Amino acid sequence: MRWLCVIIITLCGWVHADTNIWSSGTAYSLPKGQWETGLFQPVRYGLNDDQDIALHPFFALKLPNLVFKKTWTKKNSWTIASQHGIYYPTPLLNSITGTGKFKIVAPQYEFPALIGLTNEILATRSIAKGKLTGKAGLLLGLGGGDLDPLSTIDIPLVYPRLAVYYNGWGLRLGSDVVAPIKGRWSGFIDGDVFLYPGSSSALFFETKVLLIWTKSSRLRLMVGYKLTYGKYPFGSHWQILPPKLPTFPGGWPLIDIQITW
């Protein structure tokens, strides 16, 4: 508890300036030299005013990843960008394969070199006082031809993101809306669909609802829930995240802190 308090105090100490740069998930790129991150979000950095890069530092060693976004143009009030990501999940997957606690893939499986590529188009425009973003992307999973179909990790969020390596390719479509509610409060809602044509687990849907409290242009707190649906190997399944656990039967909401500097 003590270290958590220290972190929060430290974050508050960074609060200064007044730039509206929350652009994660939109077609806008971070301004040059700007950093942005969150508890459950990657670190993003503005290369220049129309390009940024992002990576998840906590996973970087086991799941090397990098996403590059470029804002191309503005047309009829829509800002258009493309986003390109590369992922190498093999070290992470092999590290969680085996026997014992936290080995979540059975030991008889082995993961070859897998490379994931994402290529998305994002379009963002202002609506009222908020922003609307639409996105469409092609997902490619390379190297998964020999993957055993029983080696999957059949839980929400994870299965839809690894399914591309088993299917070879997929599509991701989605949209986000963020809009002010009152004062420092705003709301965010998004929806994403993952499609894997030809697979028996071909459809996944995720939607997230967040209430955002903006402390300043440098810090904001988010609380909400995510609803997921998918056709998993065991059948269709709806789930609210975070999940309830036997130890916390009442459940708790999704909490995130986002900062920029």
Add this chain to the structure above:
Amino acid sequence: MELLAAKITEMDVDILLLQEVDTDSKRSAYIDQVQWLLDNTAMNYGVYASMWEVQFVPSDGLGRVNTGNAILSRWPLSEAERVQLSLRGDQDDLTKAFYVRRNVLRAMVNYPDSPFWAVDIHASAFSNDDTKQKQYLEFKAVLDELDDQGKNFIAGGDLNELPPSAVKNNYCDNDRCPGESAEDDEGCDFSNETTWISPLFDSYVPAVSLVDYLQDENLYFTHASTHDASDERYQWNRKLDYLFTNTNWVALSAVTHQDAVLESDHVAVGAKWVVP
């Protein structure tokens, strides 16, 4: 599963008491084994009681698990009830929250003009305290209730316990895998448990009497230290599985199917019972 179905067909079984039946588990490719056995044997009716239903077990690659006891029957089943057994008392609260919930499954078999009850148990395997003793008493209480009501029953399952008169009662040296230390031993030392299932033998009729058992223990063993055929310890070395009734078994009808080595990690115990 096909071997199991073939064995069930060969045995011409009327009632099956099953344990560790998966209905929705990653480890068994999400096959509903209750339905599969109904579809592939002469069994017509089934009831199921889960002992472990977890969306995701983050160890040993288990993932999604739903496993438990099942009763299959040629005749309609009704009034099925899952009776919760005591949880292990030797685990911390966190582990206990995610651990298996052992139970007794009972159901009425609607045999024409003469219904009777089938009772299925799978007791704790690895507890090192008195959990199993509590569970046996709870199992006996279920049987006593039926008996007191004048109802006939056949009962049984995996008690994870040695017969009261077993010659050997410590298998820790046999069960320990290379590299494992004695500190990790679980459920292999039965020396303090020699009388724990005596009340069942005292009150009801076992398919294998203790007299028969003691004449040649090897004939009645139902479990092995390992299920790896290449391991030198691969041989049946203890009896953990039992059948009881409050009427009588057909004399000399009990069979311990030690030939069925690939069908299960326990040997099936069968016996003939005449509906009163």
